[in-house]
Amino acid sequence: xxxxxxxxxxxxxxxxxxxxxxxxxxxxxxxxxxxxxxxxxxxxxxxxxxxxxxxxxxxxxxxxxxxxxxxxxxxxxxxxxxxxxxxxxxxxxxxxxxxxxxxxxxxxxxxxxxxxxxxxxxxxxxxxxxxxxxxxxxxxxxxxxxxxxxxxxxxxxxxxxxxxxxxxxxxxxxxxxxxxxxxxxxxxxxxxxxxxxxxxxxxxxxxxxxxxxxxxxxxxxxxxxxxxxxxxxxxxxxxxxxxxxxxxxxxxxxxxxxxxxxxxxxxxxxxxxxxxxxxxxxxxxxxxxxxxxxxxxxxxxxxxxxxxxxxxxxxxxxxxxxxxxxxxxxxxxxxxxxxxxxxxxxxxxxxxxxxxxxxxxxxxxxxxxxxxxxxxxxxxxxxxxxxxxxxxxxxxxxxxxxxxxxxxxxxxxxxxxxxxxxxxxxxxxxxxxxxxxxxxxxxxxxxx
Numbered sequence: 001x002x003x004x005x006x007x008x009x010x011x012x013x014x015x016x017x018x019x020x021x022x023x024x025x026x027x028x029x030x031x032x033x034x035x036x037x038x039x040x041x042x043x044x045x046x047x048x049x050x051x052x053x054x055x056x057x058x059x060x061x062x063x064x065x066x067x068x069x070x071x072x073x074x075x076x077x078x079x080x081x082x083x084x085x086x087x088x089x090x091x092x093x094x095x096x097x098x099x100x101x102x103x104x105x106x107x108x109x110x111x112x113x114x115x116x117x118x119x120x121x122x123x124x125x126x127x128x129x130x131x132x133x134x135x136x137x138x139x140x141x142x143x144x145x146x147x148x149x150x151x152x153x154x155x156x157x158x159x160x161x162x163x164x165x166x167x168x169x170x171x172x173x174x175x176x177x178x179x180x181x182x183x184x185x186x187x188x189x190x191x192x193x194x195x196x197x198x199x200x201x202x203x204x205x206x207x208x209x210x211x212x213x214x215x216x217x218x219x220x221x222x223x224x225x226x227x228x229x230x231x232x233x234x235x236x237x238x239x240x241x242x243x244x245x246x247x248x249x250x251x252x253x254x255x256x257x258x259x260x261x262x263x264x265x266x267x268x269x270x271x272x273x274x275x276x277x278x279x280x281x282x283x284x285x286x287x288x289x290x291x292x293x294x295x296x297x298x299x300x301x302x303x304x305x306x307x308x309x310x311x312x313x314x315x316x317x318x319x320x321x322x323x324x325x326x327x328x329x330x331x332x333x334x335x336x337x338x339x340x341x342x343x344x345x346x347x348x349x350x351x352x353x354x355x356x357x358x359x360x361x362x363x364x365x366x367x368x369x370x371x372x373x374x375x376x377x378x379x380x381x382x383x384x385x386x387x388x389x390x391x392x393x394x395x396x397x398x399x400x401x402x403x404x405x406x407x408x409x410x411x412x413x414x415x416x417x418x419x420x421x422x423x424x425x426x427x428x429x430x431x432x433x434x435x436x437x438x439x440x441x442x443x444x445x446x447x448x
Contacts (some may be wrong), residue, residue, distance in 0.1 A: 007402070014413065018379075023376065025374070028196065030140045030144060032197055033137040033139075035224075037130075038057070044130060044240060051220070054220060056121075061432060063118060068424060082403065086402060092302050093167060097170075098176075104422070105146070109139035110143070113132040113135040117133055117136060149186075152181045156179045156393065159176035181243075181250060187243075188239045192379065195228065195339060195372045199339065199368055199371050202368075203369020204221065204369065205217075206218075206366045207437075210359070210363065215439070217379055219356055222365070223355065226355070230346055234340060253318060254387065255308055258308050259293050259385065264308075270294040270296070271306065272296050275290045276288070276289070279322040295393075305397065317389065319386065320385055328379075332375045335371050342365065345361060346361065360379075
């Protein structure tokens with residue numbers, strides 16, 4: 001095993017801390033941008049004031065997520081120079097242009113039109129304003145496109161050659177951009193952003209409906225959020241399954257860690273579904289394992305007796321932290337199944353005509369308001385921790401990627417970031433909670 005460098009470990013924790021905040025804000029801005037586009041389209045189509053009121057309300061929150069999300073993203077990019085200079089030196093010729101495209105194509109598209117969204121509703125006309133909203137929504141997805149392309153390339157590198165000094169040199173940009181894991185990661189992450197936003201919006205609506213089931217704006221929000229859970233939730237399961245197959249083929253160590261599979265089963269027994277275990281990386285085994293025979297083979301190989309590569313087939317220094325990956329994956333999947341169950345329950349209640357009066361559904365929705373983003377963070381942990389000990393999978397190790405900064409420097413910058421983020425995001429969370437308590441259009445609308 002490689003010795004642990006305190007400065008390296010702290011640099012990793014610092015990046016994990018900043019990206020945890022940034023990914024939630026980025027996903028929330030993607031979800032809200034597309035939610036605003038749908039709201040404005042419905043207002044133009046159906047001419048109902050409740051859609052415009054909701055648009056105006058969520059637009060203020062969207063502006064906050066863009067502002068703070070941009071700031072958190074800048075901090076992360078500076079970290080490539082301060083803590084990860086070796087990675088920037090060797091892989092900058094590939095990662096740099098992808099990040100540049102994200103800024104030029106996506107960020108400027110969003111920045112150029114968000115002003116029209118905020119201040120042009122009564123100045124530029126409804127159609128041009130809607131075009132601006134669409135541009136921002138598309139720009140948010142373009143932003144995800146380029147960032148996820150860069151991240152996916154680090155997981156499944158393609159389209160490059162190696163220079164004599166160890167630098168990655170671009171050879172085929174189409175292969176770099178559309179690397180083997182990118183399509184799956186793009187779909188999976190986009191759906192996660194939509195579901196996370198829907199759960200938060202639905203939770204806010206449910207909080208109001210518990211107090212007044214005739215709250216017009218809350219009824220619209222709640223209905224739209226649960227349609228998203230019912231329709232997109234099952235799609236996310238399919239996308240996750242396809243992403244898992246890609247991981248099986250390109251990152252077998254990660255999949256073995258996800259499954260807690262230390263040894264291949266005997267011929268004919270198939271992979272079990274391990275519901276719970278305590279992975280012991282030192283002894284290379286699981287303690288207190290609770291598993292269902294053969295079920296793992298069905299979703300891993302779509303076969304009753306299929307198997308995957310196990311952890312004992314890899315060198316110990318090439319295995320990720322198994323326990324972290326194992327537990328994070330199960331939390332992600334568990335929350336995903338709860339979201340799907342919530343969507344199915346909402347369909348039954350719609351059919352019976354009691355969607356807005358069902359107290360247990362409303363209370364569950366309130367409790368699950370942050371669930372989508374919690375699942376997203378767990379999925380990101382699986383993705384990034386499961387890639388260890390590599391930054392560029394199989395080609396560049398994390399221990400060779402950092403800038404060799406002294407521990408005192410990394411500790412000081414980490415403390416400064418934690419204080420700044422705690423202040424900014426603490427105030428932001430306070431603003432968000434206060435805002436959702438004052439929804440517009442608190443009137444009865446029989447047409448919901």
